[in-house]
Amino acid sequence: MEALAVRLSGLDPYVDGVIRVVAFYDTLMRRRVDLPALARASAGLAECVAGIQLHGTGRAIRVSPDGRHASTPPTPPSTTAPITLDEEEIGTVWLERPGPPNQLDEALLDRLAIAAAAIAERYGPARTTMADPALVELAISTDSDEASRARALRLLGFAADLPVHVIAVRSQLPLDQIGSLVCPTRPVKAAPLADVGVVLATTIDQTRFPAGVRAGIGAAASPDQSWQQARTALRFTTPRQPLIPYDDLGALALLAEIPQDAARDNADVAAIARIADNPEDLQTLDAYCATGSLRQAADLLHLHHSSIARRLEHLAKSLGIDLTAPTGLTRTRLALTTWRLLNDSGQNRG
Incomplete structure (x- = not known):
């Protein structure tokens, strides 16, 4: 493999260099290398730290040009490229080159990303999230x-x-x-x-x-x-x-197990349905049911507690339920939840 590691700095002209990079990675893939071996070969070819990371594992492979695990802290990548499989980005490859990128770095990373995607697909299930x-x-x-x-x-x-x-x-x-x-x-x-x-x-x-x-x-x-x-x-x-x-x-x-007809016929649920067309009433009732407190409901809706008190007084008359009583609050919470379940038609109304 060392014989194939043509130094990028000596390649000239550019087209000849790209051809050699392509041939280098084609040879690696015929040898069915794994990701660590791919990173080692890439770091040696690029003469700088090379990295590979698959989103599915979260683990980064960083290798120095000498073929060893890079012990130095990661530096900002000089060049990066996404690893894509089935049109989904599954990871990233990069080079950590001191100074400006080499003119062949982009071509190298392109082939490195293609090789990494092929390896991810070959060894075990595809690392893509989307499935059939x-x-x-x-x-x-x-x-x-x-x-x-x-x-x-x-x-x-x-x-x-x-x-x-x-x-x-x-x-x-x-x-x-x-x-x-x-x-x-x-x-x-x-x-x-x-x-x-x-x-x-x-x-x-x-x-x-x-x-x-x-x-x-x-x-x-x-x-x-x-x-x-x-x-x-x-x-x-x-x-x-x-x-x-x-x-x-x-x-x-x-x-969720209550038959829909039985739920609709319930007096409390029917009362919620009557006020549901007024967003202000529904928001007030929801906030009060969520908190059980007039003042906390006012904080949620960014209103003065006296305004909430007036709204709740009106709602109590409309519903025919004493909202200040524990049993009344329980009835209202259950009725509001049941009404939401009835109106769940794929978009979960507020």
């Missing part, structure tokens, strides 16, 4: 038998002994971006199914969900059961509470 929707559906469907489900999970890259959470998502953000954020270092796959996005992950960092995402999180049970839980939890999300793990619902999850 049919395969994801097979893994989470209640109609799948256990053998088919296990095979689907294996093809998706999940080990048999790893628990899998299913997340039901509604968002304008790309699913692969959400999946990579909430599960940055462990296996994660995503796919769109009908009106909702599906993310399968072995671990979930709830603090990393970006703003604007509605998500219901199923427990780490059988994927089909976790999917049903995630869909249920998603129905309970609101702008004020956009992320809900199913386990946090407790007995509230039973509300």
Whole structure:
């Protein structure tokens, strides 16, 4: 391999140098090297530190020109390039060259990125987050038998002994971006199914969900059961509470099991429906139900507490419920939640 490591500084003219770089990486790929070997060869060829990082692992490989792990602290890359697979960015390659980039650095990184993508795909499941929707559906469907489900999970890259959470998502953000954020270092796959996005992950960092995402999180049970839980939890999300793990619902999850006709016929739910066309009333009621406090509701809505008091007095008359009584507040919370579940038509109204 050393014989192939033509020094970039001696290549002239430029076209001859590019051809030699291409031939260098073609030879590496025929030898089926792994990522550390690819980084070592690249660092030797470039005569500076070369780095490779896959988003799915989070681990950076940095190698010095002498072929050893770079022990010096990382410096700002002089040149970078994305690693792409199936039109998704799955990682980054870079050079840490002191001074300005070499004229062949761009060509070198282009070939390094292509080689890294091929290696990531060859060794184990593809490191892309997006998956075949049919395969994801097979893994989470209640109609799948256990053998088919296990095979689907294996093809998706999940080990048999790893628990899998299913997340039901509604968002304008790309699913692969959400999946990579909430599960940055462990296996994660995503796919769109009908009106909702599906993310399968072995671990979930709830603090990393970006703003604007509605998500219901199923427990780490059988994927089909976790999917049903995630869909249920998603129905309970609101702008004020956009992320809900199913386990946090407790007995509230039973509300999702009430037949729609029975829910609509309930007097309290019908009363909520009558005021729902007034956004101001609905926001006031939501804030009060969320806090149980007139003053805290006023703080949430950035209004004076006397204004909230007047609104609640009007709402109490409209609903026919004493909002100051504990039982009245409980009734209103349950009615408001049930009304939201009835009106969940794919967009989770406020």
